[in-house]
Structures are given as structure tokens and as C-alpha cells.
Amino acid sequence: GENVEQHPSTLSVQEGDSAVIKCTYSDSASNYFPWYKQELGKGPQLIIDIRSNVGEKKDQRIAVTLNKTAKHFSLHITETQPEDSAVYFCAAYGGSYIPTFGRGTSLIVHP
Amino acid sequence: GAVVSQHPSRVICKSGTSVKIECRSLDFQATTMFWYRQFPKQSLMLMATSNEGSKATYEQGVEKDKFLINHASLTLSTLTVTSAHPEDSSFYICSASLTGADNQPQHFGDGTRLSIL
Numbered sequence: 001g002e003n004v005e006q007h008p009s010t011l012s013v014q015e016g017d018s019a020v021i022k023c024t025y026s027d028s029a030s031n032y033f034p035w036y037k038q039e040l041g042k043g044p045q046l047i048i049d050i051r052s053n054v055g056e057k058k059d060q061r062i063a064v065t066l067n068k069t070a071k072h073f074s075l076h077i078t079e080t081q082p083e084d085s086a087v088y089f090c091a092a093y094g095g096s097y098i099p100t101f102g103r104g105t106s107l108i109v110h111p
Numbered sequence: 112g113a114v115v116s117q118h119p120s121r122v123i124c125k126s127g128t129s130v131k132i133e134c135r136s137l138d139f140q141a142t143t144m145f146w147y148r149q150f151p152k153q154s155l156m157l158m159a160t161s162n163e164g165s166k167a168t169y170e171q172g173v174e175k176d177k178f179l180i181n182h183a184s185l186t187l188s189t190l191t192v193t194s195a196h197p198e199d200s201s202f203y204i205c206s207a208s209l210t211g212a213d214n215q216p217q218h219f220g221d222g223t224r225l226s227i228l
Contacts, residue, residue, distance in 0.1 A: 041222070042221045042222065043204045043221045043222045044155070044204075045219065046217075089155070093214060097208065098157065098160065102154065103153070104152075104153070104154050106152075
């Protein structure tokens with residue numbers, strides 16, 4: 001089955017800096033990669049996703065890049081703000097409708 | 112769009128009590144709903160997949176008699192933790208997808224914090 005590795009587990013940045021979270025996957029058949037943001041005490045919320053026929057997707061300060069050859073995808077947050085502080089999860093769909101989630105990255109943005 | 116509502120948000124009850132958690136898709140029909148359990152500072156652990164009108168599919172190691180799932184309509188799935196004990200205390204989260212097809216994101220509820228005394 002699919003295996004998703006996510007790094008780093010914790011990321012601490014200063015407000016205004018950029019943050020990058022990287023995930024690698026094992027199943028070359030995986031073709032859909034969503035990213036979720038989970039705030040304390042709440043459920044994960046979809047923030048951006050990318051499909052395997054696209055190399056990059058942007059939505060304001062958030063972008064996701066996909067390298068199918070290397071089997072990794074990354075979340076980029078620019079101009080970070082304190083409200084970006086949360087746990088971020090990547091996921092990969094390996095040919096089924098059930099995703100495999102990464103272990104999560106706790107992002108802390110210091111004012 | 113794609114809003115999932117989960118109730119209750121918090122439950123505190125005595126050992127031996129059965130607890131029902133509801134998951135509703137508010138603005139779309141969900142043929143498939145998912146139930147997860149999340150331990151502190153850990154990722155989401157899939158417990159079972161719930162398909163409307165059929166029996167749920169449980170992940171290995173999840174007791175189906177302990178965690179009863181009912182998906183009676185396209186907008187409602189329920190999880191009942193039967194005879195709950197302190198080790199069942201956890202954060203339970205449901206999610207729903209538009210169809211059972213690939214490449215469909217899951218939309219999550221806000222979770223239920225279950226505390227068994």
C-alpha cells in the first residue's frame with residue numbers, strides 16, 4: 001500500500017518568513033494530493049490540492065508543488081502570519097478513494 | 112460548500128455508557144463517510160469507511176461490535192461507542208466525500224472529544 005512520509009514534524013518561523021513542508025510517497029500510481037490544516041480542537045480543513053497532471057498550484061500565499069519523478073510534493077506558505085500556526089497534514093491517494101495521511105507538521109509562527 | 116457537521120463536540124460520561132456521535136453533510140450528498148480517531152499530537156487513524164445503505168468496512172484492529180456505524184441516508188452517518196471505557200477516550204473525527212470515486216477530497220467535521228471517566 002501507499003506510504004507517506006512528512007517532514008519536518010515541527011517548524012518554527014518568524015512572522016513574514018516562508019515555510020515549506022515536504023511529503024514523499026511510495027506508490028507511483030498516486031494521482032491526487034490534498035493538504036489539510038488542523039487548528040487546535042478542530043477537524044482538518046482542506047486548504048489546497050494538486051493532481052498528478054499539474055506540477056504547481058497557487059492560491060494567494062499558499063502553493064503546492066509536485067515532482068512525480070521523485071515522488072514528492074511540498075506545501076509552501078509565504079509571508080507567514082500568526083494565524084497560520086496549526087498542524088498541517090499531507091495526503092496521497094494511491095489509486096483508491098481512501099487517502100494515506102502524513103504524520104503532520106506543527107507550524108509555529110512567532111509574531 | 113462541502114460542509115460537514117459533527118455533534119456533539121464534547122462528551123464526558125461514566126464508564127459503561129454508550130455514546131452516539133452524528134456526522135452530517137449539510138450541502139452535499141455523501142455516498143461515503145469516514146470515521147477517524149486521533150490521539151494527541153498524532154495523525155488521523157482511519158477506523159472505518161461507511162457507505163450509505165450497506166455495512167461499514169472496518170480497518171484491521173477496530174472492533175465492529177465496539178464501534179457501531181450506521182449510514183442510513185446520504186447525509187447522515189452515526190458512530191456509537193458501546194459500553195465506553197477510559198481507553199476509548201479520544202478525539203473522533205468524521206469526514207465525507209462527494210462520491211466513492213478517486214481524487215475526491217474528504218471534508219471533515221470539527222471532531223468530538225470523548226472523555227470517559
